[in-house]
Amino acid sequence: xxxxxxxxxxxxxxxxxxxxxxxxxxxxxxxxxxxxxxxxxxxxxxxxxxxxxxxxxxxxxxxxxxxxxxxxxxxxxxxxxxxxxxxxxxxxxxxxxxxxxxxxxxxxxxxxxxxxxxxxxxxxxxxxxxxxxxxxxxxxxxxxxxxxxxxxxxxxxxxxxxxxxxxxxxxxxxxxxxxxxxxxxxxxxxxxxxxxxxxxxxxxxxxxxxxxxxxxxxxxxxxxxxxxxxxxxxxxxxxxxxxxxxxxxxxxxxxxxxxxxxxxxxxxxxxxxxxxxxxxxxxxxxxxxxxxxxxxxxxxxxxxxxxxxxxxxxxxxxxxxxxxxxxxxxxxxxxxxxxxxx
Numbered sequence: 001x002x003x004x005x006x007x008x009x010x011x012x013x014x015x016x017x018x019x020x021x022x023x024x025x026x027x028x029x030x031x032x033x034x035x036x037x038x039x040x041x042x043x044x045x046x047x048x049x050x051x052x053x054x055x056x057x058x059x060x061x062x063x064x065x066x067x068x069x070x071x072x073x074x075x076x077x078x079x080x081x082x083x084x085x086x087x088x089x090x091x092x093x094x095x096x097x098x099x100x101x102x103x104x105x106x107x108x109x110x111x112x113x114x115x116x117x118x119x120x121x122x123x124x125x126x127x128x129x130x131x132x133x134x135x136x137x138x139x140x141x142x143x144x145x146x147x148x149x150x151x152x153x154x155x156x157x158x159x160x161x162x163x164x165x166x167x168x169x170x171x172x173x174x175x176x177x178x179x180x181x182x183x184x185x186x187x188x189x190x191x192x193x194x195x196x197x198x199x200x201x202x203x204x205x206x207x208x209x210x211x212x213x214x215x216x217x218x219x220x221x222x223x224x225x226x227x228x229x230x231x232x233x234x235x236x237x238x239x240x241x242x243x244x245x246x247x248x249x250x251x252x253x254x255x256x257x258x259x260x261x262x263x264x265x266x267x268x269x270x271x272x273x274x275x276x277x278x279x280x281x282x283x284x285x286x287x288x289x290x291x292x293x294x295x296x297x298x299x300x301x302x303x304x305x306x307x308x309x310x311x312x313x314x315x316x317x318x319x320x321x322x323x324x325x326x327x328x329x330x331x332x333x334x335x336x337x338x339x340x341x342x
Contacts, residue, residue, distance in 0.1 A: 030155070030158050030162075032155070032313060032314075032316045032320075033155045033156070033158045033159035033162060034158070034159075034162050035316070035319075035320060036159055036316055036319065037159050037160075037162035037163045037166055038162070038166055039199050039202075039203075039319050039323070040069070040163060041163060041166040041167055041170055042195065042196050042199040042200075043199050043200055043203045044065065044069075045167075045170065045196075047065070048061055048062075048065050048167055051064060051065065058167075058168045058169075059168055061167065062164050062167035062168040063164070065163075065167050066160060066163055066164050066167070069160075069163065070160070077238075080238055174192065178192065183334065187334045187338075190330060190334070191327065191330050191331070191334075194295075194326055194327065194329075194330045195323065195326070195327060197294065197295060197326075198291075198294075198295045198322060198323055198326040198327075199319075199323065200294070201290070201291050201293075201294030201295045201322075202291055202318070202319050202322050202323065204290065204294065205286075205287045205288075205290035205291040205294070206241065206287065206318060206319075208286070208290055209240065209282070209283060209286045209287040209290065210237045210238070210240045210241055211237060212282055212286055213236060213237070213240040213246075213247055213279060213282045213283055213286075214233045214234065214236040214237030214240065214247075215233065216278060216279055216282055217232065217233050217236035217247050217250065217251065217275075217279050218230060218232070218233025218234075218236070220251070220271070220274045220275070220278065220279060221233060221251075224267060224270060224271055224274070225267075226254060226271075232250055235247075235250055236250055236279070240283060241315075242315065246280070246283060247275070247279055247280070247283075248275060248279075248280065251271055251272070251274070251275030251279060252272070252275065254271050255268045255269070255270075255271035255272035255275065256268065256272075258271060259272075284303060284306075284307075287302075287306060287318075288300075288302035288303040288306060289302075291306075291322050295322065295326050296329075297322070297325060297326060297329060301325060302322055302325065305321035305322045305324065305325040306318055306321050306322060307321075308321055309321020309322070309324070
């Protein structure tokens with residue numbers, strides 16, 4: 001009987017692991033939007049609870065929270081992105097118009113003659129070959145861009161749909177998942193509390209770091225006399241949310257323009273130095289400190305979690321990295337209490 005019991009459990013465990021692996025393969029494409037939706041729900045769940053007390057309905061409250069997220073986050077980000085592209089284009093156009101007169105007329109004339117000679121020497125066959133060679137990569141890039149936009153919109157739809165489901169059925173999902181964890185209730189509650197606390201710490205860290213970096217950038221742009229320093233500082237707040245480049249998308253082109261077009265080396269290298277050694281480090285120093293302080297994780301570990309998370313998961317790694325580290329720390333604490341002290 002005991003042998004049959006062990007065989008039954010072993011068979012069930014193997015089948016369960018196989019099905020879980022297949023399930024993972026099915027949803028692996030959606031893991032990041034699902035995790036981000038869970039993150040935002042955890043951060044804003046107190047607001048949802050207050051709203052539910054007034055509406056007396058999970059569905060109505062979930063719809064209101066979803067619409068609020070679209071209006072407060074997605075719409076401003078879309079408008080900002082359009083504004084950023086428009087302003088960047090105008091910025092470079094104005095600088096090109098200002099400094100193109102400084103280019104030697106002889107250089108332009110010689111260049112024009114060279115181009116005309118090249119054009120005149122091209123045969124019909126060469127022209128067709130060139131068109132074919134150019135159109136291939138161009139078409140491939142167009143397909144890649146179309147595919148990327150399609151993937152983004154689809155993942156955005158999954159994110160918004162998951163956001164609604166997690167608001168509406170969040171407590172049911174939480175109870176079911178916790179019921180599957182073979183730990184004491186106090187430890188399961190601790191994991192849940194630590195994840196919620198970390199999510200709020202990461203959210204607060206991201207927002208405060210962006211504001212601080214934008215303020216530091218504004219001060220620098222003001223000191224160096226850049227046009228519209230307040231607007232550039234505001235752009236730096238939003239761009240600091242992007243990993244790797246971030247606010248460098250502002251100060252790097254500005255410094256290079258002063259060096260190569262204005263020939264103002266002091267101003268150009270000054271902006272680059274300020275951006276590289278004062279603006280950029282605030283992102284990697286302030287954010288880990290804020291997150292680590294709230295989550296009781298050493299700053300250096302949080303720093304590695306953020307950098308490693310961004311490297312592994314892209315932009316979402318800023319959230320996923322610290323969350324994984326805090327859950328690991330909680331599990332290690334439970335392991336120490338349950339096994340090492342016995």
